[in-house]
Amino acid sequence: MRMDLIQPFINSADAVLAQGLQSPVSIETLSMEEEAYRRKGIAAEVYLTGEIEGRVIFDVDLEAAVQLASRLGGVEVSETDDDLVREAVCELANQIIGNAVTTLNDQGFHFHVRPPTQHTSEQGSKSSEDTEAMVMGFNTSSGNVFMNVALRYHRRRALERSAVAG
Amino acid sequence: MEKFAPVKRSEDGQPVRYLIVDDSVFARKNLARMVETFGGQVIGEAGDGVSAISEYARLMPDIVLMDITMPQMEGIEAAEKIVRDHPNARIVMVSSVGYQENIVAALQRGARHFVQKPVKPEVLYEVIKYVMRDDGTTARGAGAGV
Numbered sequence: 001m002r003m004d005l006i007q008p009f010i011n012s013a014d015a016v017l018a019q020g021l022q023s024p025v026s027i028e029t030l031s032m033e034e035e036a037y038r039r040k041g042i043a044a045e046v047y048l049t050g051e052i053e054g055r056v057i058f059d060v061d062l063e064a065a066v067q068l069a070s071r072l073g074g075v076e077v078s079e080t081d082d083d084l085v086r087e088a089v090c091e092l093a094n095q096i097i098g099n100a101v102t103t104l105n106d107q108g109f110h111f112h113v114r115p116p117t118q119h120t121s122e123q124g125s126k127s128s129e130d131t132e133a134m135v136m137g138f139n140t141s142s143g144n145v146f147m148n149v150a151l152r153y154h155r156r157r158a159l160e161r162s163a164v165a166g
Numbered sequence: 167m168e169k170f171a172p173v174k175r176s177e178d179g180q181p182v183r184y185l186i187v188d189d190s191v192f193a194r195k196n197l198a199r200m201v202e203t204f205g206g207q208v209i210g211e212a213g214d215g216v217s218a219i220s221e222y223a224r225l226m227p228d229i230v231l232m233d234i235t236m237p238q239m240e241g242i243e244a245a246e247k248i249v250r251d252h253p254n255a256r257i258v259m260v261s262s263v264g265y266q267e268n269i270v271a272a273l274q275r276g277a278r279h280f281v282q283k284p285v286k287p288e289v290l291y292e293v294i295k296y297v298m299r300d301d302g303t304t305a306r307g308a309g310a311g312v
Binding site: 105 | 189190191192193195196199235236237261262263264265266267268282283284
C-alpha cells in the first residue's frame with residue numbers, strides 16, 4: 001500500500017485524539033492485514049469513492065470508547081449509554097478521517113467521503129489483490145484505538161480527470 | 167469550558183439564535199454546549215440538508231451551523247438552497263472535510279464562513295462575532311473571550 005495514502009490517517013488520528021483527550025497519543029502497531037478484520041470494540045466505518053476508493057474502520061475498546069465519549073462530550077457517560085458511546089465513536093471517526101481526506105485532497109487526490117456508519121458485524125471484508133488493508137493501533141490515555149485502512153488508488157480515474165481538466 | 171463574553175443581537179440585545187445541522191447527535195450536542203457558553207440559544211436542530219431547509223424557513227435563526235457530509239442532502243447544497251430563498255441567511259459550515267475545493271464551493275454558494283472539526287471553541291467564537299458583524303453585534307461585557 002502506498003504510504004503517502006496512509007500517513008495522513010496516522011497524522012490525523014494522532015492530532016485529533018491528542019486534542020480531544022488533551023494528552024499525548026502514541027502509535028503502537030502498524031501492520032498489513034491479510035485476514036478479515038475482527039472488530040475489537042465499538043466501531044465505525046467510512047467509505048471513500050473517487051480516485052481513492054475503499055473504506056476505513058475506526059475501532060475503540062469499549063472501556064476506551066466510554067472514556068472518550070465522556071471526555072469529548074464533557075459529561076459523564078457510562079457503558080449503559082450505548083447510543084451516545086456509538087455516536088461519539090462515529091463522530092471521532094468522522095473527524096479523523098475527514099481531516100485525513102482534507103490533507104489528501106489538498107495533495108491532489110480527488111475523492112469523496114461518505115458519512116460514517118456503525119460497524120456492528122464481528123468481521124470486516126478481507127483484503128483483496130488490489131486493496132490491501134493496513135491496521136494501526138494507537139495507545140491513548142483512555143485506552144486502545146485501532147484503525148483499519150483499506151484503500152485502492154484509481155490511476156485511470158485520475159488520468160480521466162486530468163484529461164477533462166485539459 | 168472557557169468563559170466567553172456573551173454575543174447578543176444588536177437590534178434587541180437578545181441572545182443569538184442558532185440552528186445546528188449535523189447528522190451526528192453527539193456533534194450537535196457538543197456544538198449546542200459550545201454556543202451556549204457564547205450566550206447563544208439553540209432554537210432548532212436538523213440531521214440532514216432537507217430538514218435544514220424546512221427548519222430554517224420555520225425558525226428563521228440568526229446563524230446556521232451546518233455540517234457538510236450528511237445523508238439525503240449534503241450541507242453545501244442545503245446552504246445554497248437556503249441562501250437562494252433567504253439571501254441574508256448567515257451560514258457557517260462546520261465540517262471535518264476542509265479541503266480547499268470544498269471551502270471555495272461552500273463560500274461560492276452562500277456560506278459566510280468555514281470552521282474545521284474538531285471545533286476549537288475560541289475559533290468558533292471569533293467566527294460567530296465576525297459573521298454577526300453586519301448586525302452590529304459585539305460581545306457584551308468584559309468576559310474572558312479571546
